[in-house]
Amino acid sequence: MVEGLSIPYIKVLRPGAQSSLQDLGRLGYQSLGIAEAGAMDRYSLVQANRLLNNHDNSAALEITLVGPKLRFERTGTFSLTGADLSAQLDGHPLAPGRVYRTEPGQVLSFGPRINGMRAYLAVPGGFDAPLVLGSRSTYVYAGFGGLEGRALTKGDVLSCLVEPEVGQELTSLPESFLLPPDGPRVLRVIIGPHEDRFTKEGIETFFGSSFEVTSESNRMGYRLEGPRIGHTDGPIVVSEATPLGAVQVPGQGQPVLLLRERGTTGGYTKIACIITADIDQVGQATPGSRISFRLVGLKQAHHAERERWQSLDSWRPRIEKKGVK
Amino acid sequence: MIYPKPLVKPSGDRALRITFGDERSLRVNRPVRALSRLIASEALPGLLEMVPTYASLTVLYDPDAIDYDALAGRLEDLARQASEQETIEASPRLLTIPVCYEGDYAPDMDYICDYTGLDRNQVVGLHTAEAYFVFQLGFTPGCPFIGPLQEQLHVPLMQSPRTRTPKGAVAISVGQTVIYPRATPGGMRIVGRTPVQLFQLEHPDLTLFKPGDRVRFRAVSVQEYKAIEARASALYDGVESLSHG
The missing domain is CATH 2.40.100.10 (Cyclophilin-like)
Incomplete structure (x- = not known):
């Protein structure tokens, strides 16, 4: 994979309740009052990345409860893990824990929550965002990292660090790694x-x-x-x-x-x-x-x-x- | 009080806390700072991060690289040495920070005067009288906890916190002064406001204050506040005295 690219891949049609870019977080600055930020469910983030042969620390989209509406601008792949928020690609239901293929113009939307709270959407090479203190995580409360320190808004364009149309296997996660059903x-x-x-x-x-x-x-x-x-x-x-x-x-x-x-x-x-x-x-x-x-x-x-x-x-x-x- | 012996115990499964006492004072903070320096001068394997605070030092570690008991044993030795050290840093920085204690910049001034029985000039006089000490940064990026505050200025926290404390608010409560680097909720009593920047990602220092700095507040008029505000876009802008000693 050639890194260092930034290829526009996804256009945000509707932002959802609280969708933000997150990686494994920002370490080493707590003595200055700077918390780690990073994915709320690191295990699901890493699963999403490994499904695409990304580094564990690549930035993915953390989607909370009410999912966004996203349009793919190129041919490529993406993976989805964590919560089941009734994801649909052009109306076809998608199960968490898999790699999917998309064509330009296809729309990913979300519906009612079925299980869990946060879903992770990863793309080949990870999402592009400036490295701030060594991390691409959004620190919403402090207003930096990720996309200008904020959650997604309508009209944002999310780019990949590699060409998203790399030959990806459409693999899935073994069932034992899927999020267990909600319960106490x-x-x-x-x-x-x-x-x-x-x-x-x-x-x-x-x-x-x-x-x-x-x-x-x-x-x-x-x-x-x-x-x-x-x-x-x-x-x-x-x-x-x-x-x-x-x-x-x-x-x-x-x-x-x-x-x-x-x-x-x-x-x-x-x-x-x-x-x-x-x-x-x-x-x-x-x-x-x-x-x-x-x-x-x-x-x-x-x-x-x-x-x-x-x-x-x-x-x-x-x-x-x-x-x- | 100062504990007769530093207390070492886990704080979760990846952090260990060494506590020297249970008060916000220079005598309890002194070994905290000495221990930070001792640890920094040793290359301890598996040590990820240190968070110095008023009365304790919290050390984050990687349990795959070092065993808790081994780390705790070594830190107990170092903590004992730190307790016995007499000196504090040779020449801490002294930062002088402009604060406007007037009008809308000091929404809790009336409360503070009522509670303490002092008038506005006395409150400002006390708050600008001596060089304080930066004990720790915490809460939000770059937020300093400054003290110890004179007994006469001790006021309680608000019963229910403000949903928005403005950026630059200089607030007192529980024997300390805090400056809010950005607008956030907050439960402390606002005595004034500073126009200087406390946190800047583009600056190599990141934060205006570091634990161990000395800080002095200087009263400025609304006019002077606005003049400094107009040019204080980077860290250290408007901090008019920055010296050692």
């Missing part, structure tokens, strides 16, 4: 670091209850609602770093999951932190769905993360960048 989610967590700021009953409530995802849920964080989690001495701590997936519990005793565009520091108690292997699931949880938490140790957490990537590698290993491991 059990997220594994590491306890703390402020577990000693909660009452014994508060900790029992956290692990023994299920919480509902509210409509105040976005790329910054998810607010959950459920039985009140009691503090011993109030919710305020001296402001400190907020790791990705931290479960913060402010004054009302309701958990807030801190996600990819969160504030990088926070002054509320953190009862636990979701393990890396389970954070992608949050990105697929819809408002109204239920979440509960299960305690695990560090070794289990690290093992779970290794295992899910090894299992994806056994289907199709990642493409190594030249000169980069």
Whole structure:
């Protein structure tokens, strides 16, 4: 593949609710207040890229709940993974987890949500966007990255970094990698670091209850609602770093999951932190769905993360960048 | 308080937090900064990123490159050394920032005066009296947490945050001053506004402030604010004194 091209491929006819370019995110700047951004479901993003033999970190379109209407301007291919948002190409239904072929003028549209929350649309070579601090991810809340730091709008033209009409196999993802059907989610967590700021009953409530995802849920964080989690001495701590997936519990005793565009520091108690292997699931949880938490140790957490990537590698290993491991 | 011994514990499965105490003070922040420097001078494998804050340092690591126990052990040693170090950076920068404390630029001035029992001149006098310290950046890109604020200026957070705090708002609460680099929601009391830029992607520094900087506020009139605003398009424009010592 020849890189360094920028070939107009897709015209945005209707933007959808919140569609933005995302890659694996922007690392190394949290001490300046800059969160990672990047795909809310990295596993689905990487699947979309590997279906097209792209690098794992190529930028794809993250499509949230209400999908856009897109017109293809050239012959080429694309892949679709993650949520099932009733995608249709000129009226023909498309299942997630496959590579599709398109002709100029064909229109990709989306309908009612069937399963999951976020779909990923990748194109050969990835979408073109300026590299900002090493990433093409849109940081919506800070207003930079991706397409001028914003979600798609009508009239945008999305370009590929390679000629989209490269000989692509119309492969599909093995069924075991498809998004599991919606349902209550059990997220594994590491306890703390402020577990000693909660009452014994508060900790029992956290692990023994299920919480509902509210409509105040976005790329910054998810607010959950459920039985009140009691503090011993109030919710305020001296402001400190907020790791990705931290479960913060402010004054009302309701958990807030801190996600990819969160504030990088926070002054509320953190009862636990979701393990890396389970954070992608949050990105697929819809408002109204239920979440509960299960305690695990560090070794289990690290093992779970290794295992899910090894299992994806056994289907199709990642493409190594030249000169980069 | 300062903890008798630095506390090392996991913060999730890819971060480790070393805490030196539970207060927003220079004496607790000093070992945080010393530890950052000690770690930076060692080539620790698997270390991805450090986030220094008021009372703790959070270290992000790659669990495939280093074992948690090995990393925690090494960081405990370094944290002990950091606690024993006497000195802070030899010559921090001192940045002087123009702030207009008047009219619409200071929507919470009346509240602050009511709450503290000070008049406007006293509030401005205190806020511009001494060089403060930048403890951390956080919340949004380039947003500094500055302190410690004099006791007389301590005011509580708003009961319900504003949905929009303007860009450049200089706000106080919980013993600290924060400057909003762009318009965002915010729950702190706005005492004034600065026309200078705090975050610029095109500038190699990215952010005006770095943890460890000294900062002093200078009161300016509405007229002067507007004059600086007209020319302050890049980082450091309008920051009229930038010196070491």
